[in-house]
Amino acid sequence: MTEAVPTDPRAEADRGRVALWLDPDDLRRPARHCCCPADAEEEATDRCARLRFPAGAALHENGLSG
Numbered sequence: 079m080t081e082a083v084p085t086d087p088r089a090e091a092d093r094g095r096v097a098l099w100l101d102p103d104d105l106r107r108p109a110r111h112c113c114c115p116a117d118a119e120e121e122a123t124d125r126c127a128r129l130r131f132p133a134g135a136a137l138h139e140n141g142l143s144g
Protein backbone atom coordinates (compact mmCIF):
# COMPACT_ATOMS: atom_id res chain seq x y z
CA MET A 79 0.00 0.00 0.00
CA THR A 80 1.31 3.44 -0.92
CA GLU A 81 1.85 5.98 1.81
CA ALA A 82 -0.68 8.79 1.61
CA VAL A 83 0.96 12.04 0.54
CA PRO A 84 -0.55 15.15 2.12
CA THR A 85 -2.01 17.59 -0.36
CA ASP A 86 0.13 20.65 -1.08
CA PRO A 87 -2.44 23.44 -1.54
CA ARG A 88 0.00 25.66 -3.44
CA ALA A 89 1.06 22.91 -5.86
CA GLU A 90 -2.58 22.04 -6.51
CA ALA A 91 -3.44 25.71 -7.11
CA ASP A 92 -0.47 25.97 -9.50
CA ARG A 93 -2.04 23.14 -11.50
CA GLY A 94 -5.28 25.11 -11.70
CA ARG A 95 -7.11 22.88 -9.23
CA VAL A 96 -9.59 24.01 -6.60
CA ALA A 97 -10.32 22.66 -3.11
CA LEU A 98 -13.76 21.17 -2.47
CA TRP A 99 -15.33 20.14 0.82
CA LEU A 100 -18.12 17.59 0.60
CA ASP A 101 -20.27 15.59 2.99
CA PRO A 102 -19.17 11.93 3.16
CA ASP A 103 -22.77 10.81 2.61
CA ASP A 104 -22.79 12.65 -0.70
CA LEU A 105 -19.51 11.00 -1.77
CA ARG A 106 -20.42 7.37 -1.06
CA ARG A 107 -22.67 6.76 -4.04
CA PRO A 108 -20.41 8.27 -6.70
CA ALA A 109 -17.39 6.61 -5.06
CA ARG A 110 -19.00 3.19 -5.51
CA HIS A 111 -21.22 3.57 -8.51
CA CYS A 112 -20.78 4.98 -12.01
CA CYS A 113 -24.06 6.50 -13.20
CA CYS A 114 -22.90 6.94 -16.79
CA PRO A 115 -25.15 5.34 -19.40
CA ALA A 116 -23.76 2.33 -21.24
CA ASP A 117 -23.41 4.35 -24.43
CA ALA A 118 -21.66 7.32 -22.74
CA GLU A 119 -18.74 8.89 -24.58
CA GLU A 120 -15.32 7.81 -23.33
CA GLU A 121 -14.54 11.43 -22.43
CA ALA A 122 -17.58 11.44 -20.11
CA THR A 123 -16.70 8.15 -18.41
CA ASP A 124 -13.07 9.29 -18.03
CA ARG A 125 -14.23 12.50 -16.38
CA CYS A 126 -16.57 10.49 -14.16
CA ALA A 127 -13.69 8.23 -13.10
CA ARG A 128 -11.52 11.26 -12.30
CA LEU A 129 -14.20 12.36 -9.83
CA ARG A 130 -15.06 8.92 -8.49
CA PHE A 131 -11.50 7.83 -7.72
CA PRO A 132 -10.62 10.76 -5.41
CA ALA A 133 -14.07 10.49 -3.82
CA GLY A 134 -13.32 6.89 -2.85
CA ALA A 135 -9.77 7.77 -1.80
CA ALA A 136 -10.99 10.64 0.39
CA LEU A 137 -13.48 8.36 2.13
CA HIS A 138 -10.86 5.65 2.59
CA GLU A 139 -8.18 8.01 3.89
CA ASN A 140 -10.62 9.37 6.44
CA GLY A 141 -11.82 5.96 7.55
CA LEU A 142 -15.28 6.63 6.16
CA SER A 143 -15.53 4.08 3.36
CA GLY A 144 -17.33 1.45 5.45
Ligand SMILES: [Zn+2]
Nearest residue numbers: 112113114126
Ligand atom coordinates in the same frame (compact mmCIF):
# COMPACT_ATOMS: atom_id res chain seq x y z
ZN1 LIG B 1 -19.87 7.40 -14.53
